[in-house]
Amino acid sequence: MDLELDELIQHTQxxxxxxxxxxxxxxKNLVYRTAYLMLDDVGEAxxxxxxxxxxxxxxxxxxxxxxxxxxxxxxxxxxxxxLNRRRKKRFSLFPLEWAQQRNHRATLSQQNGLEEKQxxxxxxxxxxxxxxxxxxxxxxxxxxxxxxxxxxxxxIGTVKSRLDLGLRALxxxxxxxxxxWFSEKEEVA
Amino acid sequence: xxxxxxxxxxxxxxxxxxSPDEKVSIQAHLETCSSCQAELRRFxxxxxxxxxxxxxxxxxxxxxxxxxxxxxTRIGQEGWGNTRSEMRSIPRFHxxxxxxxxxxxxxxxxxxxxxxxxxxxxxxxxxGEWVGSWFRFNTPGAESSMSVGGFEAxxxxxxxxxxxxxxxxxxxxxxxxxxxxxxxxxxxxxxxVVILQSMGxxxxxxxxxxxxxxxGETGRFVEVFATSAEELQQKIxxxxxxxEFDYGRTSLLAWYLAEIKLEMVSNLPxxxxxxxxxxxxxxxxxxxxSSP
Numbered sequence: 384m385d386l387e388l389d390e391l392i393q394h395t396q397x398x399x400x401x402x403x404x405x406x407x408x409x410x411k412n413l414v415y416r417t418a419y420l421m422l423d424d425v426g427e428a429x430x431x432x433x434x435x436x437x438x439x440x441x442x443x444x445x446x447x448x449x450x451x452x453x454x455x456x457x458x459x460x461x462x463x464x465x466l467n468r469r470r471k472k473r474f475s476l477f478p479l480e481w482a483q484q485r486n487h488r489a490t491l492s493q494q495n496g497l498e499e500k501q502x503x504x505x506x507x508x509x510x511x512x513x514x515x516x517x518x519x520x521x522x523x524x525x526x527x528x529x530x531x532x533x534x535x536x537x538x539i540g541t542v543k544s545r546l547d548l549g550l551r552a553l554x555x556x557x558x559x560x561x562x563x564w565f566s567e568k569e570e571v572a
Numbered sequence: 573x574x575x576x577x578x579x580x581x582x583x584x585x586x587x588x589x590x591s592p593d594e595k596v597s598i599q600a601h602l603e604t605c606s607s608c609q610a611e612l613r614r615f616x617x618x619x620x621x622x623x624x625x626x627x628x629x630x631x632x633x634x635x636x637x638x639x640x641x642x643x644x645t646r647i648g649q650e651g652w653g654n655t656r657s658e659m660r661s662i663p664r665f666h667x668x669x670x671x672x673x674x675x676x677x678x679x680x681x682x683x684x685x686x687x688x689x690x691x692x693x694x695x696x697x698x699x700g701e702w703v704g705s706w707f708r709f710n711t712p713g714a715e716s717s718m719s720v721g722g723f724e725a726x727x728x729x730x731x732x733x734x735x736x737x738x739x740x741x742x743x744x745x746x747x748x749x750x751x752x753x754x755x756x757x758x759x760x761x762x763x764x765v766v767i768l769q770s771m772g773x774x775x776x777x778x779x780x781x782x783x784x785x786x787x788g789e790t791g792r793f794v795e796v797f798a799t800s801a802e803e804l805q806q807k808i809x810x811x812x813x814x815x816e817f818d819y820g821r822t823s824l825l826a827w828y829l830a831e832i833k834l835e836m837v838s839n840l841p842x843x844x845x846x847x848x849x850x851x852x853x854x855x856x857x858x859x860x861x862s863s864p
Contacts, residue, residue, distance in 0.1 A: 412635070415639075419633050420626060425633055432639055513761030518622070545761060545762070550618060
């Protein structure tokens, strides 16, 4: 089946399982990989993939292409599902010495001089969910400010300030954990 | 435009998300300012590295081979038609309203009688000792609530007011012979407030600063308490300063409520900080199972 997106959506809305299967194949990586970058866990990304496409199946009849792109709508469902999972996880039960352990881990990371990839990975992990999600949508999804605003249901000004804060936080973290990170690349450039 | 103004718009400029006038002004400044040029280059390097890093990360992961099969099974269980309406039609037991109320009343009476009887009271106390006391934190205006066990030394305070968009972003505690400390952090991603509560001889005196009144108690307000996460950690050892926050203008409000020293560190305006301080109430507490 090689249909345009509009046709696929119409067929799925009419109950065509094969069309829904094509839609799933076409967008599974987008959902799964966004979830993985948000949650850092392949198992959870698999669960989010299921949850998101169940929601898509349930509510595709109410989707109106005139109100926004399908991918923006899909990003909205995916990021909401991920953020809800993060919220539930965060507020389970923290051990008494949690704060101390967190500080200790940060110090260890600095002492070890992490490799480039690890440094970026750690820096991304240090971001709050609100900053991380705009970074993922911008630099993995390639979304514009307007598309991010629509996906997250926030004003464009907020997207602008969160991207700014997110990048500055990543810079600070990289400069603190791996002092060579920028200088090496500047030399290459 | 000066360096500070240009710097604050550099990321948006890099993304082409500034107005045509701003773009002209920034470009004019960049032509003559090597420091801002270097800043721009660093952001550009970071962006390239970030996009490459995320791409590399996702190239290594793939959805489970059974993903479509699992989805079909789940949808099949709920029916390929309108899943929501199918789910709603699952038969459930229904009681009349009066019957439900009567049952609840009977259960409450039985529970009160049981708890009032001495053997059960003792048992409840023992269970409480075994699992430790617990306190529940509800975040106003957000879905989140959490429970923490083990803080037997004192009942913590929790805010009933927070600015719009604020949610819990961290909870921690430290325990030493002369100091029990609990730390609650709330933020909207940009603005934050950390509420530190300490008890014990290590809690120390109130800092020098402007005298303020918080619900009848005398407190101190220190404007620009810290200008970086490092400075904050030097002034309050053990505080988990979160890297993404802007500590450029962090203030402190400190006061004592009986034996507990309260310290609120925030980049919020002073009046908002005071409003949160005045809204603090004791967290809901108890013994036994701490699950919400």
